[in-house]
Amino acid sequence: MADEKYNRKNPSVKRILQELKEMQNDPCDDFMSLPLEENIFEWQFAIRGPSETEFEGGIYHGRIQLPSEYPFKPPSFMLLTPNGRFETQTKICLSISNHHPEHWQPSWSVRTALTALIAFMPTNPNGALGSLDYKKEERRVLALKSREAAPKFGNPERQKLIDEIHECMLSKAPPVPELGSAQDAEEDSTVEEADPQLTAVQAETEEVHNPVVDNIDDRIVEQQDDAPLNANPVSERIVVARQVTTGGPSEQHQLLQRPATRVQRSADDRLFTLAAVGLTIAIAYLLVKKFLKASEFGTVFMDGS
Secondary structure, X not given: OHHHHOOOOOHHHXXXXXXXXXXXXXXXXXXXXXXXXXXOOEEEEEEEOOOOOOOOOOEEEEEEEOOOOOOOOOOEEEEOOOOOOEOEOOEOOEOXXXXXXXXXXXXXXXXXXXXXXXXXXXXXXXXOOOEOOOOHHHHHHHHXXXXXXXXXXXXXXXXXXXXXXXXXXXXXXXXXXXXXXXXXXXXXXXXXXXXXXXXXHHHHHHHHOOOOHHHOOOOOOEOOOOOOOOXXXXXXXXXXXXXXXXXXXHHHHHHHHHHHHHHHHHHHHHXXXXXXXXXXXXXXXXXXXXXXXXXXXXXXXXXXX
């Protein structure tokens, strides 16, 4: 394939063939990706839905387009299988994609991109470009449907490769967990009835401590619309209140006693200042008296007195 059509000395071709070899020698159960025979710069892939999420058991196909300057310029990604998290046949906006080439690192690879994509599946979209926010029940239905057949896309060669990848992934994919609709409805109602202020604080905490996303390079993030400053001042007050009230009764007692201590310190400072002024006046008087004694006028004055 590449030996006849492509120049193996080309840096891009050399890198792509190296990544292909690594994937074949060290396959991963969570994803599978192969280039087209007629164009090694176009890859078809399938990822497995992350476990313990509403995507578990699903098989999601997609397409990767590598630029001719790869790996010095980022690839583009799109999903072909309906999933409820990303739009289909729309380029996904991540810092690892061509939407933001300023964030791309040549050390990243197709494997890195697919790992990041799996990690971002269960995260909050927060209005990012090309993102969707379906309910969990709807996403589980799509996960079940994704196993039935591979999506239809492109010419017969592409479709053949997609079907082969689908059969291979289906043989290794776990079953989709079946959860009752009542439980799903209860989860959704719980989320809707939750205090929005507390939900905002929990969202900030989960974003920092997401165990799946923490395994990915910190520089790989889903791009979001810029939020105005002080967009949620209520949440900020909640965080500050938690910080102040944290601690035992002794710490809170110390906080209450601080104003009285300041008043006492202010009174002591005034007394110290008055004492210093009095001492200064006394020293000045002694110096003046000594000067008058040393001078002739001082002698006459002292004799007359």
